[in-house]
């Protein structure tokens with residue numbers, strides 16, 4: 483079977499895939515069909531937290547796989563309860579709803595915000611403020627939350643009740659709150675798909691302050707920056723705020739589908755039996771893997787993320803063909819003189835996988851990528867930027 487032609491014939495045409503057939507890997511090394519090796523600085527879009535076929539994760543997952551693969555949420559089982567406890571203890575959040583993806587985690591956050599506001603303030607309080615250039619998912623509602631016209635085209639009418647403010651323009655947030663009956667403000671502290679742009683510290687502080695004063699919920703979408711990637715367990719922890727709701731997915735499962743919506747004190751009891759649910763959400767295998775991932779994100783590991791981040795930034799900052807560097811921790815955007823697509827292609831030819839974010843080259847390496855491999859990859863990347 484020719485994989486690429488079969489894929490093109492039978493898979494819905496939503497992905498502009500790179501022309502390589504990935505078959506296996508170990509850690510930060512990925513192998514294609516022909517045995518060519520690549521250093522992976524993309525981790526399946528921030529999913530493979532500890533790279534490919536990580537031994538500890540495999541052990542946690544296979545142990546659960548051989549014991550019990552699924553129960554439905556009609557019964558109790560240990561892995562999801564344990565994971566929820568760990569997440570709450572590490573974040574100060576109070577309860578967790580598990581789902582299977584980032585979009586679903588955000589859908590849950592939006593439902594919680596609307597239910598909270600409508601019960602407390604009345605039916606009119608439904609507006610969710612999000613930021614221009616944000617990305618929150620592909621369902622009709624999370625598309626509505628996504629502040630980028632390009633994703634809305636062809637899919638209207640979207641779920642009503644979303645209003646967009648410019649990132650780092652607090653006066654726009656204030657104006658929206660004065661005009662609409664708002665339930666929540668939803669932000670990514672580092673906009674990922676929007677071009678790897680960290681929000682300004684003051685802006686996030688001001689949002690948290692406004693949200694608190696008006697009893698509007700603050701939702702942090704940590705689907706991409708969460709789970710250690712920022713150098714702290716969750717990205718918001720770099721901003722000294724306490725969100726009301728934190729959503730995450732991607733790296734949480736380390737390669738299995740898992741989404742989580744963490745609920746803070748104000749909203750911990752908003753969801754009631756029947757108000758939300760998921761057949762697969764909190765799957766025992768995905769949760770067992772996630773426990774092993776979260777338990778490894780200790781200070782040593784997070785310091786390693788910061789060191790690798792500094793190394794990458796220092797190497798690239800004044801490199802030929804590099805205009806600017808943005809991002810936080812191991813989520814880095816590179817504005818290049820050459821077209822980002824060209825840089826990505828050249829890297830691939832030379833054995834390094836990197837991806838795009840808007841018109842930037844984006845790096846999302848495994849949090850434990852060996853320095854030796856990282857150094858090798860950065861040399862290739864620098865040459866590709868020249």
Ligand SMILES: *Cc1c(COP(=O)(O)O)cnc(C)c1O
Nearest residue numbers: 583584585617618619674705706
């Ligand atoms: C990827 C992403 C999503 C969507 O996650 P899916 O698992 O693809 O549904 C939502 N928000 C952010 C910030 C993301 O990066």
